[in-house]
Each structure stands twice: as structure tokens, then as C-alpha cells.
Amino acid sequence: MLDFTSDVAAAELPAANETDANEHNQLSDQALLDAYSNAVIGVTERVGPAVVRVETGPKQRSGRERGGLGSGIVISPDGLVLTNSHVVGAAKEIRLRDLEGVVTDARVLGVDPDTDLALLRADGARDLRYASLGNSRHLRRGQLVVAIGNPLGFESTVTAGVVSALGRSIRSVSGRTIEDVIQTDAALNPGNSGGPLVSSAAEVIGINTAIINGAQGICFAVASNTAQFVLAEIIRHGYVRRAYIGVSGQTAPIPRRHAVVAGVENKMGALLAQIEPDGPAAQAGLLPGDVAIKLDGVDINGVDDLIRVLDRDRIGRTLSMDVLRLGRLRAVDIHPVERKPSARQNLAP
Structure with a gap:
């Protein structure tokens, strides 16, 4: 009489190993997804309170008066705010609305249309939540980034993506080329302009500035190192010297x-x-x-x-x-x- 017990056990063993491997892969995938989610959540919780909604135009508008809407990022506790120059435009009245709905008047310290950047100061504001500017030279293609802003008026919206390319050039509203621009696939819409592009270390590595109409997942941000240069020039001279x-x-x-x-x-x-x-x-x-x-x-x-x-x-x-x-x-x-x-x-x- 033949005994097939050992052969059956041997035949079942690979199946058991395969099941264990599948379970291990599922756990690994879950861990990666959790790590990704936790990274985005951590960035949002640390930088989100420093993102403001930038409103321009008179508080009480007539039928013909129209204001603008964009985003900005507080970069110092005494109320310095970076945004886009095209968000500010030629507005005489500017207001900032924070995450808690508090509205503060702001004034323009300087604008640089050549890089589409503007520096504002919140009037009478002190000890504000703020974010730090990082070094955009350390960026790598494929790196996780998070965009925070107010697209289409939907406040405190968070999107995530990767750095798609580095060293891009785009044309500013003044006609001058903006160099060293970051390309990302993080979803941006009108109203995101002036908001921060943030690394997983919760550092602002770009100021979101442009999207391509009709394109999917092609958006741009002015590099933080460019913003650092413009910031220093405006604080020292009131404008960028060229x-x-x-x-x-x-x-x-x-x-x-x-x-x-x-x-x-x-x-x-x-x-x-x-x-x-x-x-x-x-x-x-x-x-x-x-x-x-x-x-x-x-x-x-x-x-x-x-x-x-x-x-x-x-x-x-x-x-x-x-x-x-x-x-x-x-x-x-x-x-x-x-x-x-x-x-x-x-x-x-």
C-alpha cells in the first residue's frame, strides 16, 4: 500500500508560503500607504495654519467693482506674507483671512512682476503661525510635495503630488523669463496662486504661480531660493534691483x-x-x-x-x-x- 501523505504535504507547502507572501506584501503596501498619508497629514498640520487667503478690492463692492482672490504663506511671526504679484495686482485694499476665519488688513511692501512674487505685511499682527522657507536646490525629481491654498474659493484645500521636473523656465506677466521653476503634478486651480508648495519636511520649497489651461498635472511654482532673493531685495530696497x-x-x-x-x-x-x-x-x-x-x-x-x-x-x-x-x-x-x-x-x- 502506497502512502501519499508526505507527497500531499509537500505539495501544499508552496501554497502556504505563497499565502504568507501575499499577506506580507499586503501589509507592506498598507504600511507604505500609511506612511504616505501620515507625511501629508503632518505637513498639513504644521504648515496649514500659516496659509492665508488673500482678498483684494473694497470690502463693500458695487456691481462694477470686482476683487481678486488668491493664497499666501506667512513666513515670519510679525506678519510677513509671500504671495504672487498677479494676485495683488494694483489693489489698494488687501485683506488676509487665516484658517480660523480671522481677517486682517495688509499692505504691500514690494512686488516683483519679473518673478511674479509680492511681499505683504499683515497690519498689527504679531506671533502668527508661520512656515520656514527651505532650500530648493536640495529638491529631487519624484520627491513628495504638498500644495495648500484656496482654489476656486474652497479654503484650506490640500493636494499632493511629486516634483515632476526642475529648472523649468516660464514667462512672467512682465515678459521676463522666470528661471529655476519647479514643475509639479500636485493639482492646482485658480486661487492656489501665491500658496506654498511644501516638502515632506514641512519646508516651503516653492510659491505656486501658474497652471497650463487644458493640461493635466502640469503646474509650476517659483523656487524658494528665488523667493529668498526677492524677499531680501524688497526688505532692503523696496524692490528688486536689476x-x-x-x-x-x-x-x-x-x-x-x-x-x-x-x-x-x-x-x-x-x-x-x-x-x-x-x-x-x-x-x-x-x-x-x-x-x-x-x-x-x-x-x-x-x-x-x-x-x-x-x-x-x-x-x-x-x-x-x-x-x-x-x-x-x-x-x-x-x-x-x-x-x-x-x-x-x-x-x-
């Missing part, structure tokens, strides 16, 4: 034959369309039709490069600029001055 040479232009291709004759490798340059009379460019002898290809040793491959090079560190210095004029390479010395801020930018603290 160099100015008095030209308007456009990105244009350089004909291959001109590049060969001049001995340059640029395929594109900044074509100077207009020269402001008595400005630094006019004083340097630049003419409409000149194509800038290098400034202060930096290659210029378009208008954006030219604007980027004209930062505060080049104010008041004599710089060498290489231009192509009728296909011939010329070097001129130019002396950038400080760009005059607009009336809206020049708001002293």
Missing part, C-alpha cells in the same frame, strides 16, 4: 555666413530693435539692427540670455559686449545703470 542698458529686442537667428566671417559659434543672438536715446546702449554706440552675442564674457543666444545677464551685480560696471553689425564682429564697452522701478514696485517698507 541692471538696465536701454534696449528692446528679440531673439533672432545668425546667418551662417555671418557667423563664419566673424568667427563665432552662436546660432542665435539678441537682435536690438530699438535703442533708448541717451541710454547706456546709445552712449556705447550701439545701433538698431546690432545683434548681441556676448556680454561680460557670457554667451548671448537670445533676449532671455541678455536679460538674465543684466542682474544687480552688473549695475555700475563697465562691461564688454560683442555684437554683429552687418555681419562684422564689433566689441563695445557698455555701462549698465540700475533699472528704475515702476511706481507699483517702488513701495518702501
Whole structure:
């Protein structure tokens, strides 16, 4: 008589191991989901109370008067608030509403349309809940981020996602390119503008600024390091200092034959369309039709490069600029001055 008991037991053993493995995987998945949820909850509880709703326009509005709505983040206990410049606009009256519904009047300390950032101060506010600005250079693609704001008027809304890309460039309302922008798939809608993009360490690593209409999961935030720079400039000067040479232009291709004759490798340059009379460019002898290809040793491959090079560190210095004029390479010395801020930018603290 044959005994199949041992064979049956052996056949059942893999099935038991497989069941244990499935249960282990389910427990592991649950642990990961719990960790993700706890991370988002922790960030929300720590940073959420520092997020405010930014309302603009008169308190009592007539039928024709319309106000704006956005978000902001308190970054100091004495009431400094970062938001977007397009949220503030040219509003004369600004109010902040916190998580508990308390409304406080605010004033603009300075705006920088070139980076779509604005700094406000809550009037008479002290010991407010605030969040810290982190170092956006430490970000990695795929990193968990949380966006908090007031989309479409729904207060204290939380969405989560990841850092989709780093180092993006987008066009600001002033026409200048905003560099080092963070792309995220955290859901944003109108009203999120000016609110914080937060890391799992509860540090503000971006200020939400733009969405692409019709796109799914493509949103942008100005990096916190850019915000730190703008913040320091506004506190010190009331606006962001940048160099100015008095030209308007456009990105244009350089004909291959001109590049060969001049001995340059640029395929594109900044074509100077207009020269402001008595400005630094006019004083340097630049003419409409000149194509800038290098400034202060930096290659210029378009208008954006030219604007980027004209930062505060080049104010008041004599710089060498290489231009192509009728296909011939010329070097001129130019002396950038400080760009005059607009009336809206020049708001002293």
C-alpha cells in the first residue's frame, strides 16, 4: 500500500508560503500607504495654519467693482506674507483671512512682476503661525510635495503630488523669463496662486504661480531660493534691483555666413530693435539692427540670455559686449545703470 501523505504535504507547502507572501506584501503596501498619508497629514498640520487667503478690492463692492482672490504663506511671526504679484495686482485694499476665519488688513511692501512674487505685511499682527522657507536646490525629481491654498474659493484645500521636473523656465506677466521653476503634478486651480508648495519636511520649497489651461498635472511654482532673493531685495530696497542698458529686442537667428566671417559659434543672438536715446546702449554706440552675442564674457543666444545677464551685480560696471553689425564682429564697452522701478514696485517698507 502506497502512502501519499508526505507527497500531499509537500505539495501544499508552496501554497502556504505563497499565502504568507501575499499577506506580507499586503501589509507592506498598507504600511507604505500609511506612511504616505501620515507625511501629508503632518505637513498639513504644521504648515496649514500659516496659509492665508488673500482678498483684494473694497470690502463693500458695487456691481462694477470686482476683487481678486488668491493664497499666501506667512513666513515670519510679525506678519510677513509671500504671495504672487498677479494676485495683488494694483489693489489698494488687501485683506488676509487665516484658517480660523480671522481677517486682517495688509499692505504691500514690494512686488516683483519679473518673478511674479509680492511681499505683504499683515497690519498689527504679531506671533502668527508661520512656515520656514527651505532650500530648493536640495529638491529631487519624484520627491513628495504638498500644495495648500484656496482654489476656486474652497479654503484650506490640500493636494499632493511629486516634483515632476526642475529648472523649468516660464514667462512672467512682465515678459521676463522666470528661471529655476519647479514643475509639479500636485493639482492646482485658480486661487492656489501665491500658496506654498511644501516638502515632506514641512519646508516651503516653492510659491505656486501658474497652471497650463487644458493640461493635466502640469503646474509650476517659483523656487524658494528665488523667493529668498526677492524677499531680501524688497526688505532692503523696496524692490528688486536689476541692471538696465536701454534696449528692446528679440531673439533672432545668425546667418551662417555671418557667423563664419566673424568667427563665432552662436546660432542665435539678441537682435536690438530699438535703442533708448541717451541710454547706456546709445552712449556705447550701439545701433538698431546690432545683434548681441556676448556680454561680460557670457554667451548671448537670445533676449532671455541678455536679460538674465543684466542682474544687480552688473549695475555700475563697465562691461564688454560683442555684437554683429552687418555681419562684422564689433566689441563695445557698455555701462549698465540700475533699472528704475515702476511706481507699483517702488513701495518702501
